[in-house]
Amino acid sequence: MExxxxxxxxxxxxxxxxxxxxxxxxxxxIFMCIELMLNAVILLLISFSKMHADGGSKxxxxxxxxxxxxxxxxxxxxxVVAAAEVAIGLAIIIMMYKNLHNISSQFLNRLKN
Amino acid sequence: MTPQAILFCxxxxxxxxxxxxxIIQKNPIKSILWLLVVxxxxxxxxxxxxxxxxAIINLIVYAxxxxxxxxxxxxxxxxxxxxxIQKKYRFVFYAVVIVCGVLTLLMxxxxxxxSLQKVSILNDSNNVGLIENxxxxxxxxxxVPFELTSILFLTAIIGAVLLSKIKKIEI
Amino acid sequence: xIKFLTLAIVLLPLLGFIxxxxxxxxxxxxxxxxxxxxxxxxxxxxxLYLFFGYDFNQxxxxxxxxxxxxPKFISLDFSLQxxxxxxxxxxxxxxxxxxxxxFSSSYMTEEANKNYSKYxxxxxxxxxxxxxxxxxxxxxxxFIGWEGVGLCSYFLIGFWFTNSKYMQAAKKAFVMNRIGxxxxxxxxxxxxxxxxxxxxxxxxxxxxxxxxxxxxIIVLIALLLFIGATGKSAQIPLxxxxxxxxAGPTPVSALIHAATMVTAxxxxxxxxxxxxxxxxxxxxxxxxxxLATMLVAATIALKQNDIKKILAYSTVSQLGYMFIALGIGxxxxxxxxxxxxxxxxxxxFLGAGSVIMAMxxxxxxxxxxxxxxxxxxxxxxxxxxxxxxxxxxPFSGFFSKDExxxxxxxxxxxxxxxxxxxxxxxxxxxxxxxxxxFKSSYKNHHVAIEDVKESPFPMKITLIVLAIGSALIGFIGxxxxxxxxxxxxxxxxxxxKIPAVEHLSTxxxxxxxxxxxxxxxxxxxxxxxxxxxxxxxxxFVGKFLAQxxxxxxxxxxxxxxxxxxxxHVFSHRFETKIIDGxxxxxxxxxxxxxxSFRLAQSGNIANYLLIFxxxxxxxxxxxxxxxxxxxxxxNLFN
Numbered sequence: 001m002e003x004x005x006x007x008x009x010x011x012x013x014x015x016x017x018x019x020x021x022x023x024x025x026x027x028x029x030i031f032m033c034i035e036l037m038l039n040a041v042i043l044l045l046i047s048f049s050k051m052h053a054d055g056g057s058k059x060x061x062x063x064x065x066x067x068x069x070x071x072x073x074x075x076x077x078x079x080v081v082a083a084a085e086v087a088i089g090l091a092i093i094i095m096m097y098k099n100l101h102n103i104s105s106q107f108l109n110r111l112k113n
Numbered sequence: 114m115t116p117q118a119i120l121f122c123x124x125x126x127x128x129x130x131x132x133x134x135x136i137i138q139k140n141p142i143k144s145i146l147w148l149l150v151v152x153x154x155x156x157x158x159x160x161x162x163x164x165x166x167x168a169i170i171n172l173i174v175y176a177x178x179x180x181x182x183x184x185x186x187x188x189x190x191x192x193x194x195x196x197x198i199q200k201k202y203r204f205v206f207y208a209v210v211i212v213c214g215v216l217t218l219l220m221x222x223x224x225x226x227x228s229l230q231k232v233s234i235l236n237d238s239n240n241v242g243l244i245e246n247x248x249x250x251x252x253x254x255x256x257v258p259f260e261l262t263s264i265l266f267l268t269a270i271i272g273a274v275l276l277s278k279i280k281k282i283e284i
Numbered sequence: 285x286i287k288f289l290t291l292a293i294v295l296l297p298l299l300g301f302i303x304x305x306x307x308x309x310x311x312x313x314x315x316x317x318x319x320x321x322x323x324x325x326x327x328x329x330x331x332l333y334l335f336f337g338y339d340f341n342q343x344x345x346x347x348x349x350x351x352x353x354x355p356k357f358i359s360l361d362f363s364l365q366x367x368x369x370x371x372x373x374x375x376x377x378x379x380x381x382x383x384x385x386x387f388s389s390s391y392m393t394e395e396a397n398k399n400y401s402k403y404x405x406x407x408x409x410x411x412x413x414x415x416x417x418x419x420x421x422x423x424x425x426x427f428i429g430w431e432g433v434g435l436c437s438y439f440l441i442g443f444w445f446t447n448s449k450y451m452q453a454a455k456k457a458f459v460m461n462r463i464g465x466x467x468x469x470x471x472x473x474x475x476x477x478x479x480x481x482x483x484x485x486x487x488x489x490x491x492x493x494x495x496x497x498x499x500x501i502i503v504l505i506a507l508l509l510f511i512g513a514t515g516k517s518a519q520i521p522l523x524x525x526x527x528x529x530x531a532g533p534t535p536v537s538a539l540i541h542a543a544t545m546v547t548a549x550x551x552x553x554x555x556x557x558x559x560x561x562x563x564x565x566x567x568x569x570x571x572x573x574x575l576a577t578m579l580v581a582a583t584i585a586l587k588q589n590d591i592k593k594i595l596a597y598s599t600v601s602q603l604g605y606m607f608i609a610l611g612i613g614x615x616x617x618x619x620x621x622x623x624x625x626x627x628x629x630x631x632x633f634l635g636a637g638s639v640i641m642a643m644x645x646x647x648x649x650x651x652x653x654x655x656x657x658x659x660x661x662x663x664x665x666x667x668x669x670x671x672x673x674x675x676x677x678p679f680s681g682f683f684s685k686d687e688x689x690x691x692x693x694x695x696x697x698x699x700x701x702x703x704x705x706x707x708x709x710x711x712x713x714x715x716x717x718x719x720x721x722f723k724s725s726y727k728n729h730h731v732a733i734e735d736v737k738e739s740p741f742p743m744k745i746t747l748i749v750l751a752i753g754s755a756l757i758g759f760i761g762x763x764x765x766x767x768x769x770x771x772x773x774x775x776x777x778x779x780x781k782i783p784a785v786e787h788l789s790t791x792x793x794x795x796x797x798x799x800x801x802x803x804x805x806x807x808x809x810x811x812x813x814x815x816x817x818x819x820x821x822x823x824f825v826g827k828f829l830a831q832x833x834x835x836x837x838x839x840x841x842x843x844x845x846x847x848x849x850x851x852h853v854f855s856h857r858f859e860t861k862i863i864d865g866x867x868x869x870x871x872x873x874x875x876x877x878x879x880s881f882r883l884a885q886s887g888n889i890a891n892y893l894l895i896f897x898x899x900x901x902x903x904x905x906x907x908x909x910x911x912x913x914x915x916x917x918x919n920l921f922n
Contacts, residue, residue, distance in 0.1 A: 001118050003232045007223050009125045009158075013132055013151075015216040018897060020136035022208040022890050028141055028187060032148050035179065036132055039155055042171070050162040050234055053241045068241040069250040075167050076251065079174055080262040084269035086179050090186050091276040097190050105889050208894050215901045222904075 006047035014040035027093050027103045031086070038082050045071045045078075120161060128154040145183050152176045162234070164242040286338065287346045290364050293330050293374065294415050296323040300408035308401035316397070317389040320404030324385050324411055328378035335371055341778050343367035345421045345485060352424075358480050365421030365484060369779040372619065373418040373551060376626045380543045380750075381411045387634050387746040388535040390739070391641060403443060403533070410436035414544050418551055423472055423482040426552070430468065430516065433545045434461045440540060441532040450531035460525035464515015468552075471508035474501065488558055499562065506563040509556055510570055513549030518600050519607055520577045524836055526600055530592040534637030537592060542599050542629040547622045550606050554615045557780060561613065571611025571695075575702055578604030580833060582709035586716070587830040590647045591636045594717050598673065599629055601710065608703065609688045612695050616776045617687045620761045623772075624680035627757050628672035631750035635666035638739040638747065639721060644731050649720045651730075656722040658736045661744045663722050665751035670718045672754045674711040674804050680758030686797060687761065693796055704800050711807030712814070719815035765793045 013036060020033030049071030052064045097103050131150035138144040152175045159168035223229060240246055251259055300323035304316060311319075334340075347363040366374075385407060392403055410433060417429025442454030472482065478501060479487050513519070518526035529541050540546075553560060553570075560567055578601050585597035602625050609618035640647055642659055656663040672679035675686070685707060693700040726733050738744070760771040773782050828834070 001115065001121060001234045003234055004223055004229055005121065005125075006158075006162075006234070007229070008220055009128065011216060011219050011223070012129055013155075015212050016129070016132040016136060018893075019208060019212045022212070022893050022897070023205045024136060025890070026141060028183065028190075029136070029144050032135060032144060032183065035175065036135065036148065036151060039152065039171075039175070042167075043155060043158065046159055046162050046164045046167060047234065049164065049241065051232060053163065053239050054233075054235045054237075065239075065241060066250075068239075069246055070254075072164055072167055072242060072247055073250050073255055075164075076170075076247075077258065077262060079170065080265065083174060083179065084265050086182060087269045087273045088276070090182060091273040093186060094189065095276050095279065101191075103190060204890075204894075208890075208897075211894065211898045211901055215897060215904065218901065218904045 003047060003051050007044065010040045010044040010047070013037075013043070025104045025106055027096070027105055030105060031089055031093070035082065035086070038078060042075050042078055045075050117161065121158065124154045124157050124161075128158075141187050142184070145180055145187070149176050149180055152180070162242075163239055166242055166244050166247055286334070286344060286366070289330050289334060290344075290346055290366060290419070291348065293327045293334075293378070294364065294412065294419060296327045296330075297408040297412040297415065299323060301405045301412060304401045304405035304408060308398050308405065311397065311401050313393065313397055313400050316401045316404050320408055321382065321385045321389060323408060324378055324382045327411075327415075328375075328382050331371070331374045331378050334366065335375060340367050340371060343485070343779070358476060358482075360422055360424050360482060362425065363421040363483075364419045364425070366419065367779050368775050369551075369554065369619070370418045372623070372776070374415060376623060377411060377414050377418065377544050380626055380630050381407075381414075381539060383746045383749055384535045384539040384543070384630060384634070386742050387538075387637065388533070390742045391535055391637055392533065399443075403440075406436055406439045406443070407536070407539070410440065410540060410545070414548070417548055421484055423475065423484075423487070426555075427468065427472060430512075430548060430552075431465065433540070433548060434458065434465065434516070437461070437529070437540050437545055440536040441529045443532055443536070447531075453525075453528035453531040457525040457529045460522050461515050464512045464522055464549075467508045467515070468512025471505050471512060474505050474508065478505075484555070488556070502559055503563040503565055506556075506559040506566040507569070509552060509559065510566055513552050514573065515549075516552075517546050517549030517603050517607070518577075519549075519573050519603065520580060523577060523581065523600050524832075524839065527593050527596040527832070530590070530596050534592065534633060534640060537596070538630045538633030538637065541596065542633050543626040546599065546603060547606070547626070550603075550610065550618055550622050553610050554619055554780065557610075557615045560610070561781075567611050567613060569611075570607050571699075574604045574607030574609075574611050575699070575706075576604075577601070578608065578706045579702065579709070580835075582706055582713065583829055584832045585713040586709065587826055588713075589650055591639065591649050591652075591717060591721065592633075592647055594649070594713060595629070595632055595636055598632075598710065598714065599625075601706065602629065602673070605685065605688055605703075605706070609691065612691045614687065614691045615780045616773050616782055617684065617691060617761075619776065619780075620687060620772050621684040624672070624684045624754070624757055627750055628669045628679075628681055628754040631665060631747065631754050632669040632673065634743070634747055634750065635662050635669060638662045638743055639666075641739060641743075642736045643728065644735070646728060646731065649717055651728040652721045652726075653724040653728075654722070654726040654733075655736065658733065659722075659738050661738060661747060665747040666718065666722065668751045668754055670714045672758075673714055674808065675707055675800065676804060677801070678755070678758065680754050680756070683758035683761050683763065686763055686800070689800060690763070690793065690796060693792075700796070704803055707800055708803050708807040711804045712811045715808045715811035716815055719812055724815060763793065763797070765790050765797075 017033040017037035017040065020036070021030050024030055024033070049068045052071065053068035055064055093103050096107075100107050128151050131147045131154065134147040135144050135151065138147060152171060156168040156171045156176075159165075159171060300319055303319055304311065308316075338344075344366045345363055346366075347361045350359060350361050352358060352360040385404070388403065388407065392400055395403065413429045413432025413436060415429070417426055417433060420426040420429060438454050438458040441457055442451045444450050445454075475482060475487055481487060515522045526541055526546065530537055532540075560570070581597045581600035581604060585594050585601065588594045588597060602621070606618045606621050606625070609615075609621060639652065639655065639659065639662060642655070642662070643652060646652065668679060672681040675682045677683075689700060689703045689707070692703045739747075761773065762770065764770075776782070831837075
């Protein structure tokens with residue numbers, strides 16, 4: 001199993017997320033697509049971590065296992081950021097619904113004024 | 114085809130199909146449920162990559178907590194009245210074309226990168242993804258960032274509370 | 285010290301302008317009067333101090349700050365030059381300027397406070413620019429002053445701008461001046477390209493140093509300068525603006541359109557006389573133009589009824605005399621006539637102003653008459669002015685005109701006859717006006733004779749001072765039969781090369797003087813006879829003269845009408861079809877273009893993101909082509 005396929009999967013998921021953000025107007029779904037993109041990144045990190053742990057990397061690192069565990073710890077931080085972001089983002093969506101009775105992104109252009 | 118490869122292929126197809134379903138579903142609840150499928154598939158892949166702890170965490174945090182939060186929010190909102198998908202199909206077409214273009218370019222790039230050729234992921238297991246190992250790295254090497262994340266969380270909580278306290282904003 | 289004083293002379297009127305201009309809403313008439321007059325008065329005192337206290341045999345050039353600094357090409361400073369010529373002009377400008385300010389302070393009292401301040405601020409600004417004109421040590425400063433006085437003239441002619449006819453006159457003056465200014469500007473450019481400088485002390489010596497400079501260039505420069513001077517000094521063909529400029533308040537006519545601004549052209553030619561000496565062709569042109577202007581204006585003045593129009597044509601005619609003097613190379617004589625003319629013409633205009641004010645703004649001389657008893661001071665001073673302009677000794681006009689006539693006689697006897705003919709006409713039209721206004725019987729039915737009152741004190745004192753000046757100023761240039769020391773020529777000899785002409789023999793000179801005197805007195809008698817005639821038979825010639833040779837009409841049909849019809853074609857055909865079509869097409873093109881770009885500004889996040897991703901795509905493609913992306917990735921993974 002070559003690492004390229006994991007990268008392909010990650011890329012595909014990431015760009016599905018991008019597409020979702022572009023074509024959908026529901027802020028909630030846009031949020032979900034962001035989560036999807038974050039997960040794609042997590043997948044990338046984990047597969048590189050595995051690559052280093054297996055010693056398959058051509059980077060010739062001094063401490064490959066340290067790099068491997070670093071990769072997984074970064075996933076932690078990404079999850080933390082994602083959780084915090086969701087907390088704030090959902091609060092904003094609620095606020096917006098309270099004010100506009102809608103959560104469509106096209107109403108955010110009222111910021112123009 | 115090794116068993117690992119077959120497993121990966123199945124999981125990958127599930128993840129991709131589910132992800133596509135997420136963005137084309139009209140009903141947000143169904144989107145959320147399809148997203149859960151994506152997370153489950155991805156967690157399975159994490160398992161196969163020796164990241165057992167992260168896989169569990171992914172399930173608990175994403176599939177458990179965040180998705181439930183999404184569902185809650187959706188229930189607070191009268192989502193039936195919401196318009197969900199772009200009406201301009203030309204715009205959607207452009208978006209698909211451009212995104213696929215970038216995707217193709219990036220995949221080409223990865224395909225032609227010398228240093229990623231013939232790097233295989235082995236089938237054996239190691240202890241990188243175990244709690245013990247990760248815990249040591251987290252608390253010994255990344256103590257300060259870890260504390261900073263707690264401050265980030267605190268900020269997020271306060272922010273959420275503040276936002277929910279504001280009654281009405283003039284827009 | 286000189287540096288400071290010189291700057292003070294220039295800046296005081298500007299200061300007055302700024303204070304009066306900014307404070308026009310608040311200042312009372314008394315404050316305005318005080319500031320407006322005294323800034324000029326102090327400048328006059330300083331000028332007098334410079335005149336008596338310092339020796340300017342060598343021209344003093346004072347640099348203040350650079351204006352244009354292009355090391356390889358040209359560098360010009362804001363610098364002032366004081367020599368005998370500019371000092372003489374400064375005395376005229378500040379001295380007569382002060383008297384006219386004083387006169388205005390009572391003449392304009394009927395105006396509202398705001399307009400009163402506005403009037404004085406423009407007058408001060410005019411003095412500022414006029415001083416700049418004569419004091420500048422390079423042609424650029426002179427040009428700034430030149431344009432500035434034109435601007436102030438425009439403002440002041442159109443001072444009563446609610447009257448559209450006055451505004452038309454102001455515009456006419458401005459446009460006519462522009463024509464001359466364009467030529468002047470061309471001359472400036474020519475001088476810059478030839479000498480890389482505009483400083484007087486360079487360009488006025490260069491011709492001597494550089495005799496190999498093509499004479500064609502010098503002729504061209506002189507010709508262009510002369511055209512510029514005809515615009516400002518109201519010579520044929522650009523003289524028609526000056527009679528119309530009488531729309532302004534009378535003191536303005538006295539200051540700008542008689543004493544100072546219109547003599548700027550003479551100043552320019554006197555200042556640049558080296559070029560004219562080297563271009564005899566241009567001198568001939570000047571002589572011809574001067575003679576023609578003198579005769580045309582004098583004949584027109586014969587049939588005018590408006591007191592100010594007569595004086596305006598008389599001014600044009602006298603300016604013609606000055607150009608005659610310039611044309612025969614008698615530069616200091618031209619200046620002498622400028623000086624005497626400044627006095628007597630200011631006096632006549634102010635006297636006319638006094639009459640007009642007494643007659644409650646009636647300007648038709650046929651509706652006046654017999655005012656000698658009612659306005660004794662005005663009458664006396666006006667008489668002195670008339671005698672001076674007609675050239676009766678010992679009044680000033682006699683001396684200057686005599687010099688010009690003597691010069692003409694030496695040049696050509698026929699020219700002398702024409703010159704004397706001009707003097708005859710001058711005497712006729714001036715005394716026709718004098719007799720109609722002050723003698724004969726009162727003819728106005730609108731204003732009762734009892735209402736006609738002598739002007740207030742400041743106006744009287746101004747008239748008296750100017751009358752004394754008109755009477756006595758001629759003695760600084762006595763003719764050779766009386767004295768061989770010509771004070772003015774001696775004084776100006778440091779600036780102007782006085783041609784060493786052999787003097788006429790005493791008998792010839794005396795003969796000329798007596799002949800011209802007899803003719804002038806004959807003219808006065810004709811005027812007296814004409815003014816007594818009840819009904820003047822209307823002849824073709826009379827009508828022709830009264831209509832000013834149809835000069836305006838000819839200009840109208842030659843220049844204005846074709847211009848208007850071309851403009852009409854352009855505005856209705858070319859403008860609507862081509863220009864508008866092009867502009868609207870361009871606008872439509874950009875509107876359509878922007879319609880597609882407006883998506884980028886929709887405020888819709890999705891659009892922004894799409895463009896963002898598209899940009900990534902584009903950058904990737906560019907990167908791929910450069911093969912830099914490979915380098916980047918290799919660096920990343922190696």
